[in-house]
Amino acid sequence: xxxxxxxxxxxxxxxxxxxxxxxxxxxxxxxxxxxxxxxxxxxxxxxxxxxxxxxxxxxxxxxxxxxxxxxxxxxxxxxxxxxxxxxxxxxxxxxxxxxxxxxxxxxxxxxxxxxxxxxxxxxxxxxxxxxxxxxxxxxxxxxxxxxxxxxxxxxxxxxxxxxxxxxxxxxxxxxxxxxxxxxxxxxxxxxxxxxxxxxxxxxxxxxxxxxxxxxxxxxxxxxxxxxxxxxxxxxxxxxxxxxxxxxxxxxxxxxxxxxxxxxxxxxxxxxxxxxxxxxxxxxxxxxxxxxxxxxxxxxxxxxxxxxxxxxxxxxxxxxxxxxxxxxxxxxxxxxxxxxxxxxxxxxxxxxxxxxxxxxxxxxxxxxxxxxxxxxxxxxxxxxxxxxxxxxxxxxxx
Numbered sequence: 600x601x602x603x604x605x606x607x608x609x610x611x612x613x614x615x616x617x618x619x620x621x622x623x624x625x626x627x628x629x630x631x632x633x634x635x636x637x638x639x640x641x642x643x644x645x646x647x648x649x650x651x652x653x654x655x656x657x658x659x660x661x662x663x664x665x666x667x668x669x670x671x672x673x674x675x676x677x678x679x680x681x682x683x684x685x686x687x688x689x690x691x692x693x694x695x696x697x698x699x700x701x702x703x704x705x706x707x708x709x710x711x712x713x714x715x716x717x718x719x720x721x722x723x724x725x726x727x728x729x730x731x732x733x734x735x736x737x738x739x740x741x742x743x744x745x746x747x748x749x750x751x752x753x754x755x756x757x758x759x760x761x762x763x764x765x766x767x768x769x770x771x772x773x774x775x776x777x778x779x780x781x782x783x784x785x786x787x788x789x790x791x792x793x794x795x796x797x798x799x800x801x802x803x804x805x806x807x808x809x810x811x812x813x814x815x816x817x818x819x820x821x822x823x824x825x826x827x828x829x830x831x832x833x834x835x836x837x838x839x840x841x842x843x844x845x846x847x848x849x850x851x852x853x854x855x856x857x858x859x860x861x862x863x864x865x866x867x868x869x870x871x872x873x874x875x876x877x878x879x880x881x882x883x884x885x886x887x888x889x890x891x892x893x894x895x896x897x898x899x900x901x902x903x904x905x906x907x908x909x910x911x912x913x914x915x916x917x918x919x920x921x922x923x924x925x926x927x928x929x930x931x932x933x934x935x936x937x938x939x940x941x942x943x944x945x946x947x948x949x950x951x952x953x954x955x956x957x958x959x960x961x962x963x964x965x966x967x968x969x970x971x972x973x974x975x976x977x978x979x980x981x982x983x984x985x986x987x988x989x990x991x992x993x994x995x996x
Contacts (some may be wrong), residue, residue: 710752762910
């Protein structure tokens with residue numbers, strides 16, 4: 600691990616891979632430099648850059664393909680698609696037999712009972728996650744911790760995700776409030792366009808926070824899913840059960856063989872093999888039934904309290920977003936009221952202008968009639984024109 604524990608910046612140099620022995624994971628670390636970028640597929644190999652972090656806080660950069668990860672973590676292909684950055688999937692936390700698949704905004708990783716396989720990326724959340732996780736594991740190496748390894752890794756992923764979302768909400772609020780205050784005082788096309796972009800960002804961020812909240816709430820409501828995430832206990836139970844049943848199998852086999860009649864050596868060996876296969880099948884079936892029954896009785900209070908703490912945080916973040924949305928809606932209502940008031944004033948002015956035009960039109964008609972070169976008896980009366988003007992004025996009113 601000496602070479603992989605170098606400067607942290609080396610972990611994000613494209614093409615850099617660890618030269619340590621990876622035979623335990625059967626990992627592909629070819630170390631081809633300059634042929635790919637961090638977090639992207641290598642051409643012709645289908646592998647990506649991953650960061651492996653063990654329980655002691657040691658890490659190394661590896662090039663892994665999907666088949667290797669599926670075989671090592673016992674995961675189906677559809678779970679790995681959730682971690683693919685080329686596809687857009689909502690935030691997801693899945694508990695499997697030997698691993699926990701975590702896809703929270705930018706943090707995409709696979710958590711097992713003794714290691715974390717994190718998708719390498721230059722994103723700030725990813726860098727902060729693996730640095731902080733290594734620091735915590737190395738600091739608490741000799742100290743007892745109530746949480747198992749997988750829950751500490753999951754807690755840090757939830758913590759950084761909630762912190763990142765809350766920081767984005769605060770930053771968005773600092774941008775939205777001045778625009779809304781300016782719009783309340785003076786309406787302009789530029790401010791309305793700026794508000795439209797901010798509202799789109801608000802809706803996208805609300806969907807992200809809502810999905811994280813719904814995922815945590817779904818886990819809290821399902822004890823079976825939470826029980827499946829106790830990877831350390833399942834691993835310890837599996838190891839202890841296999842040891843007990845192996846000893847029981849050997850002792851039972853010895854008693855059966857010792858009580859059997861003397862036969863030829865070849866026959867004894869074949870009979871022992873048959874008995875061993877029979878006991879193995881019985882042990883396997885009993886072992887599977889014990890695991891399934893014990894998983895149903897799993898105490899999930901520890902994980903439930905962990906999820907509940909971050910559910911409160913993300914729910915508070917969602918409340919801030921909803922408050923921002925209500926503030927925007929209230930400002931839009933105020934803008935609509937102001938625009939409606941201006942529109943009413945324009946309508947009133949238009950009515951006055953129309954009435955004045957009508958009155959002027961009446962006088963123009965009278966003037967046009969009297970201006971014609973026609974003979975009429977009304978022109979013989981000197982006061983007739985005055986009466987026409989009076990009558991036209993009254994008609995215009």
